[in-house]
Amino acid sequence: MENKDDIRLLNSEKLEEFFINKNQKKYRVNQVLDWVWNKSISSFSQMSNISDDLKNILDKEFVLNKPIEIKSYKSSDGTIKYSIQLYDKNLIEAVLIPSKKRITACISSQVGCSLDCKFCATSRLYRKRNLFCYEIFDQLFFLNEQSKFYFKRKISNLVFMGMGEPLLNYKNVVKAINKIKSKSGLNFSAKKITISTSGIPKIIKHIAHEDLKCNLAVSLHSAIQKTREIIMPFSRKFPIEDLIDSLKYWNRVTKKKILYEYIIFDGINDNVEHIKALVKICKTIPCKVNFIEYNPTGDLRFRRCKVEKLELYQKYLTNEGIVNTYRVSRGRDINAACGQLINLNKVGY
Ligand code: SF4
Known part of the structure; x- marks a missing residue:
């Protein structure tokens, strides 16, 4: 090296x-x-x-520390996951998700992750290091070339939902986004970029002032502090009131809605008490809720909820006028779905 x-x-x-x-x-x-x-x-x-x-x-x-594609995995639903080697031999993963209307790139911001979301395989890798801004940029550039080759279309949407917590690699993520948006970079529309965070209040307030104009998604999974701590133990340091306060702040400064990501787990957050708590939070800030299908990653305490529970959540929210959608996971057969990125070929899970 x-x-x-x-x-x-x-x-x-x-x-x-x-x-x-x-x-x-x-x-x-x-x-x-x-x-x-x-x-x-x-x-x-x-x-x-x-x-x-x-x-x-x-x-x-x-x-020029260019990344190298080590391996790609193709799902029966068209999703392609790439294992990418960085200049120092560390591995990350990035995913290309095609659909009729859009091609979404899901990219990583760190090698591994320092947080401990229980539903996420990446947490077991721990954080090795932050990615440099050019390593974040290179993932998108590479995926865009792959998209043109396989799907004859450019990438339309970008999500920071791969490995790592983007707000814990703040400077590089902001620099990379600015380059990705710029004419001298990829000229990518800010409206099509979503930063997905597990919710770090102080940094959410900070990023509100970067004028990035992109979207913010928050992994909520429970609006009740005690339950959230079971699902995401690190959140014990970040009381839900502080998180909501930071999201209100972000909304005030950017005038943008929040997207809540929400997995319903069997027996953990699938009752009416949790639904009511979510409704209450949703009424405080303009938002949309995206229910995500759970992809088991090894912790047996966490199981996918019954369909009736999802329907109950959706009925409650819709009756309260809260926009909500349900996202079926893509690329599950190649471990590319939400929470499944763990450099499988290297660690051998
Ligand atoms: S969900 Fe995101 S923040 Fe949580 S452990 Fe996984 S990679 Fe880290």
């Missing part, structure tokens, strides 16, 4: 400074940035309009 930084860690001002110090023309900066981001080259030698002298300088000082 080379002891040099990826050139993409430098913004245009820093790169300009570097070029001046090396007696290079300033206008070359935009050309180089175009090659390393827009064209996503893997070697400086590919820059056909750049002098050999400058290519050699860049080669001496920087690297």
Whole structure:
């Protein structure tokens, strides 16, 4: 592994400074940035309009840490999961989910995860490190190429629902989103980007001021603190009142609705008390609830709820005028569904 930084860690001002110090023309900066981001080259030698002298300088000082596809898994429902190796041999996973109307990319923000959501296999990997902004960008670039190849369409939607808690890799996630949205990046619509968080109040308030204009989804799973702590033990540090307070704040600043993600577990949060608590919370902030099918990941205390319980939840919410949908998991047969990303080929679960 080379002891040099990826050139993409430098913004245009820093790169300009570097070029001046090396007696290079300033206008070359935009050309180089175009090659390393827009064209996503893997070697400086590919820059056909750049002098050999400058290519050699860049080669001496920087690297391009491009990820490598290790393996792909194709589901019977069209979903494709990719195992991706980073420059330091760490593995992450990213998923391409096609449907009639859209192609969704689900990407990772960390190698593993430091949180402990009981329904999620990624939590068993623990957090190895945060991804750099360019590693987040590269996943989308790569998936977009795959999407054009397999589905003849570009990616339409992006969700941060892969490995990791995006708000715990705040700076890199914000930088990556800004690059993904920019004309010099992927020119991706902010409205089609969703950051999915397990709910960290302080950081939700912070990100409200980034002017990202993207959507926020919150893994809620229970509006009752004690139950939420069973499902997501880390949430004991974040009382539900604080979470709701931060979501109100986010809504006030961004004027955007919240999307609550909600898994109903058999015998854990499937009764009327939980439904009423959810309704109460939903009435405090403009929102939508997305019920997600549970995909068992090994902890036997957690089981998928009976269909009648889901119907009961949906009936209650609809009667109260709360928009709700039910999402059937995609890619379950290749362990690509919600909560199933665990680098299976490496850890051998
Ligand atoms: S659901 Fe997200 S935040 Fe929770 S453990 Fe899994 S990857 Fe981490």
